[in-house]
Amino acid sequence: MQAWQVHRNGEPSEVMELAEIERPVPGDGQVLLRVRAANINFPDALMCRGHYQVRPPMPFTPGVEICGETEDGRRVLANPALPHGGFAEYAVADEAALLPAPDSLDDAEAAALHIGYQTGWFGLHRRANLQAGETLLVHAAAGGVGSAAVQLGKAAGATVIGVVGGEEKTKVARDLGCDVVIDRRAQDVIAAVKESTGGRGADVIYDPVGGEAYTQSTKVVAFEGRIVVVGFASGTIPSPSLNHALVKNYAILGLHWGLYNTKDPKLVAHCHEQLTGLAARGAIKPLISERVPLGGASAAVQRVADGVTTGRVAVVPGHEGAGE
Missing domain, CATH: 3.90.180.10 (Medium-chain alcohol dehydrogenases, catalytic domain)
Structure with a gap:
């Protein structure tokens, strides 16, 4: 072969x-x-x-x-x-x-x-407990991992802000259903998020990028917000300031989807059932x-x-x- x-x-x-x-x-x-x-x-x-x-x-x-x-x-x-x-x-x-x-x-x-949507489902629902009506910010929203999170966020009834890099990816994010799209190459991400949320910030932030994206997340996370750390596509692993998390009252949540395969495989099967149902009715694709x-x-x-x-x-x- x-x-x-x-x-x-x-x-x-x-x-x-x-x-x-x-x-x-x-x-x-x-x-x-x-x-x-x-x-x-x-x-x-x-x-x-x-x-x-x-x-x-x-x-x-x-x-x-x-x-x-x-x-x-x-x-x-x-x-x-x-x-x-x-x-x-x-x-x-x-x-x-x-x-x-x-x-x-x-x-x-x-x-x-499989991986991207399972990661999104566990990150948004199992770890961050995303609720209908909350605001979800997704970094790299036009990418493989980000696009899954955007669709899952919309399916959950959240308002979704997508951060992307470049005009082509801006169009992709809009087509995916993002309510607000921010081009990090042309806009000030922090200012744009604050403007779109009336200064409140995002309730849940989904970050597969790390580096500067994580730094931006800490400046736009809402009171009692949750930052879900999914990966470091930027190549830079941030060092979080825990005093900042304390003062601003937000949570930093790590997500290693692969661990569920060994720690709780039945939950992986349950997640697949949920995803299959969402796909069958066209809520995700x-x-x-x-x-x-x-x-x-x-x-x-x-x-x-x-x-x-x-x-x-x-x-x-x-x-x-x-x-x-």
Whole structure:
């Protein structure tokens, strides 16, 4: 089969190599899956660089989120068991963690319903307890993680402020349903948030960026507000001033979705049921900005790493076109 492999750390476009290898052999409790679509996540780029907390043995195949097909024909969502990741024709995954792919979504959309939307659901509902009528601010609102949070926030009845970088992403955020869109490249984010909220600030702030975005969050969080720390796409991990959190009376909430798979897997299944229901009624629908063939995976992972994509980019083995 064909699979992308990483033999050394570096930029994805430089270290990902397409090779002909044997199909992976499932271990105890694992199943072999034919990859129908693999969604590109920022951690795929971090693993190529050697900067992710998970460091699979080399050579490894990136791709942590797929829609696959079991040998008995079931269409499922899975997180492949590394080093046999999803940017390949076949992958392996733990059978106990498989989730049924929603009938309302195609393969690429289904693959994208997993990590980003689970993270959003746990972050907004389990951690921050977002309520209808509250104001939600989402950093990187046009990206894969941010776009999921925007849709989930709207579905929960929140007023959503999206922060993006550039005109193209501004349009994407508006189309996603943001009530207010702030272009951080052209506007003062802090002033714009305060103006749009009448000086009150945002009740919940969803931050997959870190760095300057986190600093801005601390200046626009409302009384009894909650900042949900999801990741550090900026490359800068902030050092929060706890005296500031005390004086302004806000909460800083960490979210590591992967822990729920080991600590409370039943809650992951419950979340998937909620997401499947939302998708069935059209309240959420993953934004797939590109569908690329397997041969285009390396360049696509690099684009995600460079922050120039919107929504999700999916690798679809056998797909002839390079986008839509």
